[in-house]
Amino acid sequence: MTKIIDSGIASIKIEGRMKSPEYVYGVTKIYRKLLDENRDANKSEIDGLARLFSRGGFTDAYYTGEGSDLTDMLGIRSESDKAQTRKSEINFLNIKPALREEIILDRQKININNIYKLNKPENKINIINLGIFNSVEQSNNNNFFDIILLSPDKFDINYANGIALPPLIFDGEYNKIKLLLEKARESGAKHILIENPGQIELAQGFNSIGGSRLNIFNSYSAKYYSKYLNSLILSPELNLPQIRDIDFAHKGAVIYGRLPVMTFARQINIKNKLKVLQDEKSAGFPVINQGLRDILYNSVPIYMADKSDELDAAGIELRVFIFTIEDKKQVLKIINNYINKSAPEKNYNIKRIK
Secondary structure: OHHHHHOOOOOOOOOOOOOOHHHHHHHHHHHHHHHHHOOOOOHHHHHHHHHOOOOOOOOOHHHHOOOOOHHHHOOOOOHHHHHHHHHOOOOHHHOOOOOOOOOOOOHHHOOHHHHOOOOOOOOOOOOEEEEEOOOHHHHOOOOOOOEEEEOOOOOOOOOOOEEEOOOOOOHHHHHHHHHHHHHHHHHOOOEEEEOOHHHHHHHOOOEEEEOHHHOOOOHHHHHHHOOOOOEEEOOOOOOHHHHHHOOOOOEEEEEEEOOEEEEEOOOOOOOOOOOEEEOOOOOEEEEEEEOOEEEEEOOOOEEOOOOHHHHHHOOOOEEEEEOOOOOHHHHHHHHHHHHHOOOOOOOOOOEOOO
């Protein structure tokens, strides 16, 4: 814990989703005490964590690389570990809630009807169309996009004018990617998409674009990144009115394409030719290779090609299209749909930005 504190980290996320109240209380109590006292956990505290649910019952196979079977990585709790969990007893009667000052809102000053209403923007926005492509073949001779991005290992100045960095860069490939960026810049590449704060230094000399994985969710975060980035692709979890209300000059959103769901630190072995993972409902999740890693994408794409007026009203300047498994013909169809404001075909499963 002292190493974490000394590193300058300002916030710690403790997993607690679908955990019991006993787990949340016990774990946060110990971490809170360690933070307040600026020290590492002692043996008693470590043993206490081990007795709480899911502590000590999971494998480290994925991290260490040991264990060849996928089932080795799923985590199976031992019977002794379960028995220790049952012994944990917490008295919630003595827990007092934190007191907060009463918040009083003047209902006369709030117009509820306007909170989620989109109006035409006061100033005309300068629309920039950005395409993120998986292959040169998809982007071949495409004049619709102002910015065309390819991954560092696939970049070709004849087909793209920018680079989309992978979501994470391993130490062993950092120098190689840095060299590829230098060559791309020398050949005329102007734009770069970064997906985490650690990549900001690589963006020097480019028109830097913050990707959706930065999860920019409010004006405060947007203002912070404005010191380093020229434009931002806002969190895909935002709705249109929320995007409208974020104060940033050059804000963007994904208006077509499958969002990344998971990054695999290793290439996974999929037998089918399309390289698609299926869930229990037979929904297909494409897996795209990027260098040393595979990226799993959502089975359902965002589709806002027929909603350009709403995008204008939300002040979305940067219109982002993500192409993963689409061929050139399908790419052109999406572009034409956007130009003509065409609705998606019937029975075409899509996700909307509300």
